[in-house]
Amino acid sequence: MQWLDFTNMVNRIEMGVYWGARRQSLNASADATLSFLQELAQVVPEFAELSVVLSDVGNELPLFDWTVESTRNALKDGMNRNELDGSPISDLVYTSVLLCSGCKQWDLWSIRVQCAVYHDALFNSCEVQCANIDKSPRILNREEWLSIADAQIRCWRPDGGCLITSELVSPQFIVRPVRAGWLTYLSSDMLTSEPDLPVGVSTQRILRRGTMFEAWPSSFTDRRKSDVKRVRLLASSLKRAVSGRKICE
Helix, strand or coil: CCCCCCCCCCCCEEEEEEECCCCCCHHHHHHHHHHHHHHHHHHCHHHHCEEECCCCCCCCCCECCCCHHHHHHHHHHCCCECCCCCCECCCCCEEEEEEECCCCCCCCEEEEEEECCCCCCCCEEEEEEECCCCCCCCCCCHHHHHHHHHHHHHHHCCCEEEEECHHHCCHHHEECCEECCCEEEEECCCECCCCCCCCCCEEEEECCCEEEEECCCCCCCCCCHHHHHHHHHHHHHHHCCECCCCCCC
């Protein structure tokens, strides 16, 4: 399976949030992950049944049973380990992948959590991906993406986040710590000044923790050059207003 990594985004939509080095116990990581999954299932019914990708199974993926213990086991299974002796890598801890079980293809609707990473060169993340728009049962709407982002921010307290499609992956859209997107979230710690926003971009405060910048396309199936230009102008404005702390590119 290939996960959306900003270079493999043909016909894909992803909402990701990102944060820097943060030590976190397995219990705390499981609690945050389960809380997010429960909120996500309330927003998007398709995520009410999930299958879990485990390292020792093939195409038959076990169903996620919505308990703290199941969440702990999924995170432990995804623990980054030394290739030589299998010991955990202390600074690179938990990665878990949970999938929408109704999908015909593994990577059609998916959730990926990487947490408890404590390394200056790397980052933590929580990503919700809707891949292959042409074959997807439906496309999530504006309100659903906003609710997903709100749940991600509430459960993970990230430094930044973005909702992106294939048009927004080039370097010109990079705004450390994230990228400018159809939605762009920056925590209060990241913003050093008020950006001069282009026409058509709106903002809202999120839980007193940061600001969400909204630059929606005309539609997700008909994204126009003028829509992309608006996000490019937003990126230029945000670059002058952020602290420059590197979380991801």
